[in-house]
Amino acid sequence: MVGMSKFFEEHAKHMSCQALGIHSEPCLEHFLRDMPKYVTSNFKYFAPLCLLPIVIDWRNLNKKKIRQRLEYYFHCSTMGVTIGYIINCLICLMRKGRFGIYHFVFIPSFIGSASVHFLASARVIEFFETSIFQCNIETFLLMKKFLISRLIFDSKILQTYIFMISSAIILQGKLLYNTKEFWILESNSQPKEIENQENCKCQLHPNMGCQQYLYQGVKKYFLLGLTLDILKSVISTVSAKRSSQSKRLDLIKNFQIRSLALFTVNVGVYRFTHCFLNKYIPGCNSLNHLLSSFLAGVCYTFYPQKQLFAFAVVHAIRTLWSIIQIENANTKNTFLRRLLHAPIGRILFPFGVAHLVHIDCLKPEYSSILGSAITNAITNKYPVTIRRQMDLLRQKLAAK
Numbered sequence: 001m002v003g004m005s006k007f008f009e010e011h012a013k014h015m016s017c018q019a020l021g022i023h024s025e026p027c028l029e030h031f032l033r034d035m036p037k038y039v040t041s042n043f044k045y046f047a048p049l050c051l052l053p054i055v056i057d058w059r060n061l062n063k064k065k066i067r068q069r070l071e072y073y074f075h076c077s078t079m080g081v082t083i084g085y086i087i088n089c090l091i092c093l094m095r096k097g098r099f100g101i102y103h104f105v106f107i108p109s110f111i112g113s114a115s116v117h118f119l120a121s122a123r124v125i126e127f128f129e130t131s132i133f134q135c136n137i138e139t140f141l142l143m144k145k146f147l148i149s150r151l152i153f154d155s156k157i158l159q160t161y162i163f164m165i166s167s168a169i170i171l172q173g174k175l176l177y178n179t180k181e182f183w184i185l186e187s188n189s190q191p192k193e194i195e196n197q198e199n200c201k202c203q204l205h206p207n208m209g210c211q212q213y214l215y216q217g218v219k220k221y222f223l224l225g226l227t228l229d230i231l232k233s234v235i236s237t238v239s240a241k242r243s244s245q246s247k248r249l250d251l252i253k254n255f256q257i258r259s260l261a262l263f264t265v266n267v268g269v270y271r272f273t274h275c276f277l278n279k280y281i282p283g284c285n286s287l288n289h290l291l292s293s294f295l296a297g298v299c300y301t302f303y304p305q306k307q308l309f310a311f312a313v314v315h316a317i318r319t320l321w322s323i324i325q326i327e328n329a330n331t332k333n334t335f336l337r338r339l340l341h342a343p344i345g346r347i348l349f350p351f352g353v354a355h356l357v358h359i360d361c362l363k364p365e366y367s368s369i370l371g372s373a374i375t376n377a378i379t380n381k382y383p384v385t386i387r388r389q390m391d392l393l394r395q396k397l398a399a400k
Helices: 004-010 027-056 063-094 106-117 122-143 147-154 156-177 210-235 244-254 258-280 285-302 306-327 334-341 344-362 369-378 382-399
Strands: none
Touching: 027 063, 027 210, 027 369, 063 106, 063 122, 063 369, 063 382, 106 344, 122 147, 122 306, 122 344, 122 369, 147 156, 156 285, 156 306, 210 258, 258 285, 285 306, 344 369, 344 382, 369 382
16 A cells, blocks of 8 residues: 555546446446435444433433434434535546546545535534544554654653643643533532531532542443443444354453543542642642642553544643633734634644545555544445555556
8 A cells, every 4th residue: 555646646547437446337326326325324333422422321311312412413424424425426526527646535525524514513513523633633643754743653651641731631621711622531610618617528529528529430430431341342343144152252352441441540540639639738729630630641551542642632732722712702912813713623624534535545554443434434435445446456457
């Protein structure tokens, strides 16, 4: 795959969709025939991502929450279908005119994602943006073109340190500015002023002791992590042709306590440190919370994955941007006011999608696992088809 770009320019760019083997029928017939496949692919991919909270939080469910979650699932899936289908159509249409390597998937992906990005709800857009930016950070690390990407990629210690900083930024933003960024841990609330300090067990939880407060947090996130690990084991690829005994053995082999360890250590360190510091250094809750949030990030050592690292970095950057917006909400500087209100995420999103699809099709060695899963889901495995046909074409040319 190293010489894919050169190979494409010399051979593949001059071939039609049918000759290249992307689809055997005419393009119009292909559009009509593959529409149901795009719907199935997207609704299948987004089902566990969007409906998992229903399984995890089933005790607190009501009709309103279920309806909201189903609507969210429908909107995410339809946005994926629309983006993927437009990309597919534009790839075929652009082959009729001037056709280069960036006309192949980059420009169609850019147009397809930009054309529908402003039509979706803010919640759906945020979900897509986070996933795409996260995958691009992973790709940046995998490429190792720059000194900083090589240092981060090769050092688990540096990754853990950056993850701890990201944890501190996100949780501090939630405490002081009530930012809405999603994180693996809920932030403690601001302690209230208590008149009778003698009967108060702790400012963070005046109605219970620190041990009980720590136990409740560890129990809650232990069960959440265990649930996620079990679901990951069940959802993991197990061949349908295998026997029931083989499937059970595969489920046991695939089961790992990564999420369980991550969540349990995270909440344990966070709550224990925050209670300890507030007890012995009272009156400095903001600083105590910052240090507790930072130390809680040490949980990364139990689940050191580039995907989790990129997830933390994306949310830390978005939290910092939200804090800057809040702090400068009443600024009189015209340029700064316009900059803060600019939809930067929406502007960068089409570039992120285009880069992700381009890398997955032509340089898959730099594509992350999540990035490859997303591009194949929304485009009905288009990158896989392209790579397979490219390999077949190279084998035919080499045999001559």
